[in-house]
Amino acid sequence: MTGEFSFYGLYIPWLLLLSLLALACSRVISYVLARTGLYRLIWHPALFDFALFIIVLGGLTFFLPHQAY
Template identity: 40%
Template sequence: MPREIAVLGAFIPALVPLFIGGAALTWLVDRLLASLGLYRVVWHPALFRASLLACVCGLLGLAVYR
């Protein structure tokens, strides 16, 4: 994957679309986990959501740049 992508004549880092996709995927996983009731046993739901976003975006970045 190229390091930069041209969008309307401007170059953006390739990680930006990966982050947007990771945020959408994290939102879907978050809704699934909330419907299963996982957040009743999680100590700090906001911290769990932030770490889930970091893990998903990190995995996407590793999958693309490996």
């Protein structure tokens, strides 16, 4: 299994691509929580955002197919 993606000869790690996707997803979830008012129930927003990012990243790495060339 290769751990990188070739983009015009530049090798980009899959984890970096998944991290960017997880960051975008977690930001959208945080925005929705803030707009609905549920975000005010969270005691430590920065810690919650980090945990949400880790959970989304773990879910993406588990459910997306791995590239094996």
